[in-house]
Amino acid sequence: MEIKLRNISKTYGDFKAVKDVSLEVEDGTILALLGPSGCGKTTLLRMIAGLIPVTSGNIYFNSKDVTTLSPQKRNAAMVFQNYALFPHMDVYNNVAFGLKTKKVAKNLIQRKVNEILAGVELSGLERRRIQELSGGQRQRVALARALVTQPDILLFDEPLSNLDPKLRVTMRQSIKMLQRKLGITTVYVTHDQEEAMAVADKITVMNQGIIQQTDTPSNLYYKPINSFVADFIGHANILPISHQSDSITVLSKTMPLNQSNKDKTYAMIRPENFKLQETGIKGKVLIREDLGLIIRYHIEVLNHIIKVDVLNQTGMTPYMVDNTVFLDFDPSFIHYLSS
Amino acid sequence: MKIKAFSKKVIDIFLIVLLFYFCTMPIIGVILNGISGEGPIATPTRWQVNMTLLQNSLRVSLIVTIIAVVFATTATITLNRIKFRGRNILKVMMLLPLVNPAFVGSISFIMLFGRRGLITYRLLGLNTSPYGIQGIIVLQSLAFTTLAYLIISSGIRNIDTTIEDAARNLGASETSVFFRITLSTIWPEIITAALLVFLASMADFTTPLIIGGSFRTLASDLYLQITGLYNLQSASVTGIILFIPCFIAFILHRYVISKKRYTDASASSTIEYQEIAKPIKYVAIFISSITVIFFLVNVTFIIVGAFTVSWGFDYTFTLTHLRTAVDQDFNKLLRPLLNSFTLAIVTAFISSFIGVMLAYRIERKTIVAPKVVDFICLFTSAVPGVLFGIGYLVIFKYSFFGVGQAIFKSANPIILLGTGIIIYIICIARSVNLSMKSCYALLKHVDPDLENAAYNLGAGKLRTLIYIILPVLKDAFVNSFIRVFSSTMTTLGAIVFLLMPANKVIIQVIFQAITGANLGATAVMALMLSSFTLMCMLTFYFLAYGKNTITRIRRKVTWK
Numbered sequence: 001m002e003i004k005l006r007n008i009s010k011t012y013g014d015f016k017a018v019k020d021v022s023l024e025v026e027d028g029t030i031l032a033l034l035g036p037s038g039c040g041k042t043t044l045l046r047m048i049a050g051l052i053p054v055t056s057g058n059i060y061f062n063s064k065d066v067t068t069l070s071p072q073k074r075n076a077a078m079v080f081q082n083y084a085l086f087p088h089m090d091v092y093n094n095v096a097f098g099l100k101t102k103k104v105a106k107n108l109i110q111r112k113v114n115e116i117l118a119g120v121e122l123s124g125l126e127r128r129r130i131q132e133l134s135g136g137q138r139q140r141v142a143l144a145r146a147l148v149t150q151p152d153i154l155l156f157d158e159p160l161s162n163l164d165p166k167l168r169v170t171m172r173q174s175i176k177m178l179q180r181k182l183g184i185t186t187v188y189v190t191h192d193q194e195e196a197m198a199v200a201d202k203i204t205v206m207n208q209g210i211i212q213q214t215d216t217p218s219n220l221y222y223k224p225i226n227s228f229v230a231d232f233i234g235h236a237n238i239l240p241i242s243h244q245s246d247s248i249t250v251l252s253k254t255m256p257l258n259q260s261n262k263d264k265t266y267a268m269i270r271p272e273n274f275k276l277q278e279t280g281i282k283g284k285v286l287i288r289e290d291l292g293l294i295i296r297y298h299i300e301v302l303n304h305i306i307k308v309d310v311l312n313q314t315g316m317t318p319y320m321v322d323n324t325v326f327l328d329f330d331p332s333f334i335h336y337l338s339s
Numbered sequence: 340m341k342i343k344a345f346s347k348k349v350i351d352i353f354l355i356v357l358l359f360y361f362c363t364m365p366i367i368g369v370i371l372n373g374i375s376g377e378g379p380i381a382t383p384t385r386w387q388v389n390m391t392l393l394q395n396s397l398r399v400s401l402i403v404t405i406i407a408v409v410f411a412t413t414a415t416i417t418l419n420r421i422k423f424r425g426r427n428i429l430k431v432m433m434l435l436p437l438v439n440p441a442f443v444g445s446i447s448f449i450m451l452f453g454r455r456g457l458i459t460y461r462l463l464g465l466n467t468s469p470y471g472i473q474g475i476i477v478l479q480s481l482a483f484t485t486l487a488y489l490i491i492s493s494g495i496r497n498i499d500t501t502i503e504d505a506a507r508n509l510g511a512s513e514t515s516v517f518f519r520i521t522l523s524t525i526w527p528e529i530i531t532a533a534l535l536v537f538l539a540s541m542a543d544f545t546t547p548l549i550i551g552g553s554f555r556t557l558a559s560d561l562y563l564q565i566t567g568l569y570n571l572q573s574a575s576v577t578g579i580i581l582f583i584p585c586f587i588a589f590i591l592h593r594y595v596i597s598k599k600r601y602t603d604a605s606a607s608s609t610i611e612y613q614e615i616a617k618p619i620k621y622v623a624i625f626i627s628s629i630t631v632i633f634f635l636v637n638v639t640f641i642i643v644g645a646f647t648v649s650w651g652f653d654y655t656f657t658l659t660h661l662r663t664a665v666d667q668d669f670n671k672l673l674r675p676l677l678n679s680f681t682l683a684i685v686t687a688f689i690s691s692f693i694g695v696m697l698a699y700r701i702e703r704k705t706i707v708a709p710k711v712v713d714f715i716c717l718f719t720s721a722v723p724g725v726l727f728g729i730g731y732l733v734i735f736k737y738s739f740f741g742v743g744q745a746i747f748k749s750a751n752p753i754i755l756l757g758t759g760i761i762i763y764i765i766c767i768a769r770s771v772n773l774s775m776k777s778c779y780a781l782l783k784h785v786d787p788d789l790e791n792a793a794y795n796l797g798a799g800k801l802r803t804l805i806y807i808i809l810p811v812l813k814d815a816f817v818n819s820f821i822r823v824f825s826s827t828m829t830t831l832g833a834i835v836f837l838l839m840p841a842n843k844v845i846i847q848v849i850f851q852a853i854t855g856a857n858l859g860a861t862a863v864m865a866l867m868l869s870s871f872t873l874m875c876m877l878t879f880y881f882l883a884y885g886k887n888t889i890t891r892i893r894r895k896v897t898w899k
Contacts, residue, residue, distance in 0.1 A: 051504045071507040084505035088523050098509035149509060 001061055001152040001185050002027045003048065008057035010043055010209075017043045019209040021057070025202075030179055030186040031214075032200035034193060034232070040209040041189045042081075042157055048187060049155050050074050061152065072101075077151035081158040083142040085130045091117070091141055092126035098149035116148045136167050147178070154179065154186040160195065172199050193233050197221075205229050221270075226339050230268045237269045237306050238337070251281055251302060255331045264336035271296065271309040273333040276319070280328035285319050299325060351707040358712065361768040362719045365730025366582065372733045373575030385573060389557075389580050396556040397584065399475055399547075400540040406480040407536045410630050411487035412529055416521070417627040419495050421620055432631040433488050435638060438873045440829040440846055441482040442545035443865040446858060447640035448478055449550075470552030478546050481633055483539050487532035494528030495521075527596055534592045538585055542723030545831055549853055557581040561725045565836055571733060578726045589721030645862035660859040664867070672848065672864065676871065679844040683827040683875075686766040691819040693767070694774020695812055701775075702782050703790075713775075720772040724832020731765050732836055759842050765833050773826065774819035781815040817883040821876050828872045 003025040010018040018040040025031040033041040046052040048059060050071035058067045066074055077098070085094050092113060099109045117123050120140040130138065139159065146154060159175070160168040176199050179186050190196050196203050197217040204214040205228070213225040217233075224230035227238050241264060242249045246257050250267045261267075276297070283301035294309045295318055308327060310318075319325055418430050451458045452469045459465045498521070506516045522529075544558035551559060557577060564574040648657045664672055694716070700706040701713050719727070789811065793803040831846050838847055845868055852861040 046504075049504075049508055051507065071504070072510045072512060075510075076508070078505070078508045080501050080505055082499065082501060084499065084501040086502055086506070086520065086524075087499075088526070097506065097511070101506075101510040101512070101515060145505075145509070 003153065003185060003187065004060040005044075005048070006058045006060070008044065008047060008059065009055045010040070010047060010052065011055050016209055018047070021206075021209075021211055023204060023211065023214065025185055025187060027185055028183040029201040030176070030188055030199055032196035032203045033187060033189045033206060034196040034203050035191065035206035035212075036232075037191055039206045041191075041206050044206075045078075045155055045157055045187060045189045048153075049076050049078050051078075074153070075149070075151050076153035076155055077146035077149055078155040078157065079142045079146050079159045081161060083138045083162075085138060085141055085145070087130055089130070090126065091122065091128050091130070091133070094130065094141055095145045095148055098145065102149070112148055113144075116144045119147075120144045135162055135164075136171070139163060139171060143175070143178075147182070151184065154184045156186065156188040156190075158190055159188075160190075161192075168195070169198075175199060197233070203233075205232060207232075223335060224268065224337070227266060227268070227337050230335070230337065235271050235307055235309075237271065237274075237304075239267045239269065239304060241265060241267050241336075250331075250334065251304070251306075251329075253281065253329070253331070255334075261334075261336045264338050266337040266339070268335045268337055269329055269333060271307040274306065274308040274327050274329050276308060276310060276325050276327050278326060280326035283325055283327055285321050285323045285325060288318065288321055290318075297325070299327065301327065348707055355707065355712060355715070358715050358771075361764055362715050362771070365727055365734050366722050368734040369575045369578045369582070369726065369730045372572060373579045385576075388560075389577055392555060392557045392560050392577065393580050393584075395472075395554060396541055396558065396581070399472060399479070399556060400537050402476050403479040403483060403540045404533050404537045406476070407483045407487045408491075408529060408533045410480070410484045410626065411491050411532060412522075413623060414484075414488055414627040414630055415492040415495050415525075417623040419492060420521075421623060423620075423624055429627060429631050432634060433485060435631075435634040436482055436485045438825060438829065438869045438876070439482075439638070440545075440831075440849065440865070440868065441543060442478070442549055442850065442853065443641065443869075444478045444481050444637050445474070445546065445549045445853060446644060446862050446865060447637050448474060450640050450644050450858065451636075468552065470550055470554075472551070472554050474550035474552075475547050475554070475556075478550060479540050479543060481637060482543075482546075483536045484630060485634075486539060487536050490532040490535065491525060491528050494525040498524050530596045531592060534588050534596070537588055538721060538723070541581065541585055542725070542832065544723075544725050545850055549850075558723055558725050561729065562835065565725075565729060565732070571729070571736070574729055575733065578729055581723055581726055585721050585723060589718070593717070641862045641865055644858055645866050647859060649859065657859075660857075660863045663860060664863045672845075675843045675845040675848045676867070678842050679828055679846065679868075680871075680875070682762065682766060682844060683824045685763055686770055686827045687820045687824040689763075690767045690770035690823050691774045691816050694771045694819055695778045695815050697771070698775040698778035698782065698815070699808070699812060702779065703787070716775055717772045719769055720776075724769070724830065725835065727765065727769060727833040728836045731761065731833070735761065759839075762834050762837050762842060765837060766827055769833050770823040770827065773823050777819045777822055778812070778815040781818065785811055813883070817879070821879055824879065825872055825876060828868065828875075 003023075005021055005023040008018055008021045008023075009016065021040075021044060023031075033044060035041050043052060047054050050066070050069060054067060058065055060066065061074070061076075086097065089097070095113045095116060096109050099112060104112070113126075114123070117126065120143055122137065122140055122144065125133070125137065130141070133141065139162075142159070156175070160171050163171060172195055175188075188196070188199055190199075197220075200217065202214060202216055203220055205212040205220065207228050213220060213229050215223075220229060220233045224233060224236075227236075230236040230238060239250055241261070243257075244254075247254050248257055248261055249255075250269075255261070272294075281301055283299040283306065285297050286300050286305065287298040289296040289298075290312070293312060295312050297308045297310070297319065299306045299308055306327070414429075414433060418426055418433070449469055450456060452467075452474075454460065454468065456469065459467050459469070502524070503516055503520050506520045507513075511519065541556075542558055544556070544562045547554065547556045547559035548562060555563070557580060561574055561577055561581065564570055564577060645660055646656055646658065647653075648655050648659065697706070697712060697716060701709040706712055722730075789807060790803055793807045798806070829846060831850055834844070835847065838844065845864070849861060849864050849868060852864060855861070
């Protein structure tokens, strides 16, 4: 099922939580809503679920206008951030709840619940109380509870934010695999850019209630539309450009003026696109972070602090703090930004 | 070091023995006294009477419990989940009965429905008697709805509201969300409220005495047995019968119901129902408003009665009652008021100190046998006040906790009876459980690592106590102080048999006056007590929080 949002706004008193958002989620894909806390992504998700009424705009599921449809009738199952499991019911009854409201036959409920619990590896815990489950188990109950109703749409509200990092990585893989298998159109809210890139087919970056950019993970990384997106997706060095009549200068390196950098004010260079070598632009190492696969240097160059990632190869001698280094970059790796 | 730890333990044990002696022993004394007397425990006729009384008590209490809980639950849902104009005013009004003694409602009840009542006699021309079971039920329901409301509404504020959204998301209809989610998750609080109302209703002897007429309950009969016949043994038997259902309720609550809690203080959030059928909405608002209107009528007619010449006969405005009250002999009104005040202040201070300290040490498990201490203290909340009072009579009248009369006839009793001290002791013993409960509630919000953080930063034990623990416990102390103060000012209960003419308290004076002829004068006194209590409470708030008082109070009222 395809989701279409047309000019959605939400205001609370004077505060505009979501401003004129239009968005499409193609059938069977995952869209991640990514942004810092308070950017309006959860509000948007809850409006899709029908849990918050929209102030203006329209929501369509396929071609059907569901803007004023009650949450009960949308068949858009949600996985909540704190799981929202019913504390007065055991695991089985939590999962069976949605089926019971649909008045499914009792033996069918039993079969379906058992099946889905096996699917999320919770067989044998049917009679456990919610309070007796670990965070990871609760997460899987919440997932099972949403999936068992065979929803048209799946909505995730920061589903992994309460789990430890290792578990988060495994869970996001299983969510992605499940979604692929079932082909359910999914909206996935997160503030973790790595999680968004790992899970989503497309990512919508939001800030202060406004959509900044919607694109594939790789396009967001290489061609961010503005410095907010550039900075939010991965790490970025954003440097001012000084314009001359027929050339521009970035970090004392001069390049010819052309179609791509005309009228632009900033140059974005990813940390891995710098090279440290014997000659080039002179700088001083301020901080060295050994991150395993890479070593990240924070280097002071011409009053800027530049992040440089170097692949950590066996046998190489890393620079020390206070060492003088020379760096260089390939102008074709520059992405120009106007703001 | 070892000696220090040992002496600490000794002090703890001494404290436990004291608590046991003053809190638990009285009721054990009553039981021993009831079953150890000479001759049969009760004559067949007396037994018959007792069974009738038990039936009466249970009937009143069960009906009152149902009414109070239904009204309180409706009000809770309405005032927390439905948006309408005037909601905040209703929220404040719901708390009105807190400063009124429970039985003061009978003043306006008699004014409206009495033999010369405004409604029954003036408007309807009836000549009915207000006295009987229906009056008790109405007045107790009025008095205890607020009690139930406080408990249930604190539950609903602590529900994680996303579970309601989750149910909607899974297709549950609004009705189903209400019954299967909202109501189910606050069910433990509703049951708790029901039990407390039940206990309070069982224990109330004042309302049945004033308005019950010939209809007696166990508690009111106990009062009559002591004041009329002073037959401690027969009273003890009736007391045991009163104690049994209360004890069962207490144990059920402590070990069965309170184990189930679905609310979580950290997840508190509020939502309003977006979609609610208009008729349901208006019925809900109507019921809540009715509750509040009853409260208002109650207060209004006390005020009106206080300034009317002679209710039922002459309705002209007058200041006579006020003047008589003020001009009265010092010993008749102001001395009792002063006595009440001193008693309430001292009780509030000592029991808050003991209660907060005990609750803190029980919660952190730094006391000897925390569970035992907790049981001893909270157990008193299950014992009806009159019964507790009889317990004191028994253990301080006869030697060896009341059984002395049967074993050693010549042994001397402990001479506390008839002194002022015993009144203070009994009030403190009865209030410690209140203090502990309010402290427990607040400690749930305190990070247990707070002390460790202070130690970790190099603070010594004393420093940690003064700069960390005491400020954290200040809220608990103030809260408990005010609760105990107002309850000591406005409840007669346990002290009724122990008071001497020299240390009369105001609540007792009002209680004696209310059965008399002059309603106006009684109304003036009741009004004085309520406003005086309210003023004192505000003053304490102000002393504790200074210019933050208003925000503090508002937060307490709306509890956000």
